[in-house]
Amino acid sequence: MTETTEALPEGVAHAEPFEAATPHGTIRGRRFVTASERPGTPLVILHGGPGASSDYLAPLAALADARDVILYDQIGCGASDQPSDETAWSVDSYVAHLRLVLDRLGIERAVILGHSWGGMLALAAQAAHPDTVAGLILASPLVDVADWVADANSLIEALPEPHRTALLAGEADPGYAAGEAEFYRRHFCKLDPWPAILERSMADMDQASYNAMWGPNEFTQTGNLRGASYASRIRDIAIPILWITGADDEARPETLRRYAATGTSSTVENTVEVLAGGTHNVHLEQPEAYLAALRRFLTTL
Numbered sequence: 001m002t003e004t005t006e007a008l009p010e011g012v013a014h015a016e017p018f019e020a021a022t023p024h025g026t027i028r029g030r031r032f033v034t035a036s037e038r039p040g041t042p043l044v045i046l047h048g049g050p051g052a053s054s055d056y057l058a059p060l061a062a063l064a065d066a067r068d069v070i071l072y073d074q075i076g077c078g079a080s081d082q083p084s085d086e087t088a089w090s091v092d093s094y095v096a097h098l099r100l101v102l103d104r105l106g107i108e109r110a111v112i113l114g115h116s117w118g119g120m121l122a123l124a125a126q127a128a129h130p131d132t133v134a135g136l137i138l139a140s141p142l143v144d145v146a147d148w149v150a151d152a153n154s155l156i157e158a159l160p161e162p163h164r165t166a167l168l169a170g171e172a173d174p175g176y177a178a179g180e181a182e183f184y185r186r187h188f189c190k191l192d193p194w195p196a197i198l199e200r201s202m203a204d205m206d207q208a209s210y211n212a213m214w215g216p217n218e219f220t221q222t223g224n225l226r227g228a229s230y231a232s233r234i235r236d237i238a239i240p241i242l243w244i245t246g247a248d249d250e251a252r253p254e255t256l257r258r259y260a261a262t263g264t265s266s267t268v269e270n271t272v273e274v275l276a277g278g279t280h281n282v283h284l285e286q287p288e289a290y291l292a293a294l295r296r297f298l299t300t301l
Helices: 055-065 091-105 117-128 145-157 163-169 176-187 196-203 207-213 231-236 253-262 287-298
Strands: 012-022 025-034 043-046 069-072 110-115 133-139 241-246 270-275
Touching: 012 055, 012 091, 025 055, 025 091, 043 055, 043 091, 043 117, 055 069, 055 196, 055 287, 069 091, 091 117, 110 117, 117 133, 117 231, 133 287, 145 163, 145 176, 163 176, 231 253, 241 253, 241 287, 253 270, 270 287
Parallel strands: 043 069, 043 110, 110 133, 133 241, 241 270
Antiparallel strands: 012 025, 025 069
16 A cells, blocks of 8 residues: 555545554554544455555445445555465465454454455455444455456457457466456556556555466466355345445356345345446546445445
């Protein structure tokens, strides 16, 4: 997380830097303290990767007009320490780190927003500590690794030539970089150029954690998340869930609708929001619509 001198969003009293000690090193982040006299449940934001920094999600601090918002860099990422050993690179370790962040900040119950890989981490945290999670926002989430890979392969198959063939051939193909750029333009971020905060998160990507948990690139899943899935747990979640994605996101709307349908209940909110024309970073492409959808969901929390 990069410290900036930018003005705080309206309704935010101040931003407090914090550090949280873990067995693998120190995690660093910021708590955006609301100026609201009747604050809602704190919102904790989990970034993607594994290995990205939280910079690209900084615009979501605008939600601190109604509640405290906590944004931190996971171990090995951004301003946080590099891990002391490789045992850091597991879902259980990341969940334990999140719990230590909550304890450090004195937060007993929170809404958790997880973007991309952060969605799987949010689901894992809810499964491990259900009493601490008041609601889930699953933003373009990774839920099931096999489904994610299958959806990516379908999107690759739909690319025009020579991009399709280059990505299927792998990184050794001379056209691979151009194919990757085309995939990202269609499904990761349509803005040209990318916002500086997204460029920074990608440039600062921690390759050690990414390689260990995901693999050498977006389209080659060889890391220790292979086989991971939280899809079957959705039916047991008894708190409100918002699923939000872009229509052109690599987190496919039809896949998220299928997950959401397994948890549909007449008593628990389980909403899917799909923003037309949006990609994996639709929060940067359509910030007003994105924040409005989140605020609608958060109103009662």
